[in-house]
Amino acid sequence: MKIGVFVCHCGSNIEGTVDTKTVAEASLDFPEVTFATDTMYACSEPGQDGIIEAIEEHKLDGVVVASCTPRMHEPTFRKTLERAGLNPYMFEMANIREHVSWIGKDREANTNKAADLVRIAVEKLRRNQPLTPKEFDINRRVLVIGGGVAGIQAALDCAEAGLEVVMVERESTIGGKMAKLDKTFPTVDCSSCILGPRMVEIAQHPNITLYAYSEVESVSGYVGNFEVQVKKKATYVDWAKCTGCGECVEKCPSRKAPDPFNELLAPGRAINIPFPQAIPKKAYIQAEHCIKLTKDKCGNCAKVCPSDAINFEAKDEIITEEVGGIIAATGYDLFDWTVYEEYGGGRYPDVVTSLQYERMLSASGPTGGHVKRPSDGKEPKKVVFIQCVGSRDKSVGRPYCSGFCCMYTAKQAILTKDHIPDSESYVFYMDIRAPGKLYDEFTRRAMEEYGAQYIRGRVGMVYPDGEGQLVVRGADTLMGTQVEVKADLVVLAVGAEAAKNSPQLAEKLRISYDAYGFFMEGHPKLKPVETNTAGVYLAGACQGAKDIPASVGQGSAAAAKVIGLFSKEKLKSDPQTALVDIKRCIGCGKCAETCPFGAINMTEFRGQPKAEVLETVCQGCGLCAATCPQGAVQLKHFTDNQILAEVEALCRF
């Protein structure tokens, strides 16, 4: 074998603390290395051309590039080898950037370590085998999880492109947070007027199947061929029969059930249709509040239902769907602000969240769009907004900025003036973050045209003055004084956090999530809607707090990715899979038991039980190889021999 080694400078990223020339020279002493050089940017066009030329000139049959993490550029260099006529798997990468130059300053030590890493890569490469991927068919259906504005956008774009879409929404209606909003910044157009028609399209589109009040139970398979179990939670209403007339809600005597759509501002009924424009507009029963289901009395709804849709016997149902791609669009939830004892910790009824305030402003809300404060139903004349509640606050474990709160607070200040012309609004803020198109102009309008008083400083305390108002005490850091404002209503601009159970969903999808539960994109700049799992994409606030325009943008982007994926004739499987050495296999079946992907079948060979790997299902995780008591299962490209050779290369002395 003839091996070529290319040691990359990565500009000064590596060369700054590693003597790449010396590393290249040292490489020439390693077995079967016949060519070695340093190169400015191995990944650039001239860099790649240099590799191709060297392969041709020196008749190389394997290449090591010592540069950065294989995450980004392993595919790049494999293609380079292919262009030079080599098998792309006759390639190894030594990571001398993240593992060497970026973490140490001692040039000599770094240079030695880099040479060691190259030696390891060479020893592995000497034992590499040419591998060829298999081709397989794609199931051109896509699953969209979450029916907020991001999921809706993604689903409609896919459906319009001719793909079959399955949408799974946890609540009984799609729409997400946007459906709860009154108006939207920066144009102050009516939220349900722009979202409503999109929701109707979801219901009516022939390519879309919607499972509302459902959740993803489990996911198996791989890109192009996922199998998804969807749990349809029992609604106790046969949605095929329900017409959404609302008779049952009217007659339900259980009047203290929560009404999550209205953010618990007012109690709801045990049987519920969230709002008039709900999609699907169907009733569902909250079992733990239903008198019939808990005490076996009542049953009013069944009596009044004109279409005989109530079914108290209903059970959860599991449905299996097969899809080729998945878009996660599960959005966000609001931070539980009650940890802020200084704002009353939930003890004062007239301290509300921003989303509750949206419901108070909305014509479809519990007060019919008339702002009435919860304690006594009076119209507030002085409203104080407190920004950054559970946002940019390390003390509550939320150091990040939720991004949209500055904007929606300005919007709510404007709307307050529209609703109550003789009102005054005060906004306590830390900084105003309004970097979008027309955004800064919008916050200025709130101040200059609508007279909102912006006070730069944190609020230290909110307490009832005992006479019906709330005292809001904070700092005015521009004036350098303490300020106290007496308010009729206090609105907390509560920050965003990952949607409930995001980590659990991420694990089902086998994608990563960050310390706060937001899903991780493939690359923070270059792969904003991809994940590290092929075939799974992200859209909207599930990847990090973002406003509607950005969520919609990602919805379309994720759809474009799926459409691109499905535009291929066939997909190629990764050939780095497990392989059973039939002579060594004793047929114990342990590998089949441990395989998390069901990629191992037990078969018979000359009357003996043997294991067999389904190459297109195998994900190359290596669990079977570690389990096999005989060493009969080996992971191609990562065989025991290769790993041992690497260890030996490192422990020479």
Next chain:
Amino acid sequence: MSKLSYAYYPGCSGQGTSMEYEMSTRALCEALDIDLKEIPDWSCCGSTPAHACDHVLSAALSGRNLGLAADMGEDCVLTPCPSCLTNLKNAGQHMSGSEEFKEKVNKLLDEPIGEIPDVKSVLQILFEDLGPKGVKEKVIKPLSGLKVVTYYGCILTRPPKLMEFDSEENPISMDRLMEAAGAKVLPFPLKTECCGASHGVARKDLVMKLSGKLLDMAEQLGADAVVTACPLCQMNLDLRQGQVNSANKTSHKLPVFYYTQLLGWALGLPQAQLGLDKLCVNPMPALRGIGKKEDAA
């Protein structure tokens, strides 16, 4: 349960301005079967004057007492006074956190300090170690019908990282103990507001304003009494209540108890042991109302 026992640091105000706090604390603990072992030859904790000018000196003053407690073989020191608590805890935490600091302190001490004991308020161990249930079992004269507001003051639970007790914004330990004794605790929103503290000397006007606000709010909520755990708070609200009244043109007559006095009363301890006669605003009308108002309501 084995008998609760702790080293005890009374603090200087207990010898003078808050004698009744000291008396009632000892009487209450005895009645609850809690052993308070006074630190022999204890000295000033260094409160306010020392830590305002020199941290090492201040820590040495507290450290001496912590060292004496450790010599007694105790691993936890109790004090009723929040100011002492702050200083003792601060010294302990600083020395545990930095060998260098500890060395500096030890240079000033005759006997270098080794193991550093824990420091807690009497309130904390009543709430955490004995618990409201433990108090309730011993109540023989429940405070039925007595409406109180609990006032913790600004330092008892703050800064939270130092005090490591209760909530810094909405503490509830005294509330639960008072409820265990049968009192009705009103939702007082100013539990941790400043009373003006030692500004009473230099800026009396501040105390008139701040303490006045506390008394106004208590009155507005319909409280029969204020319950405190801090000598300085108690003094500003009780001793200066007349001054507050004349400065603000109010006519409050709110008795201001130490929580130990009211718990002691509920446990049926004799008045003399509770130092009720030391209070400026006459507590007797409120105490006599106990049990009676309930029928009316």
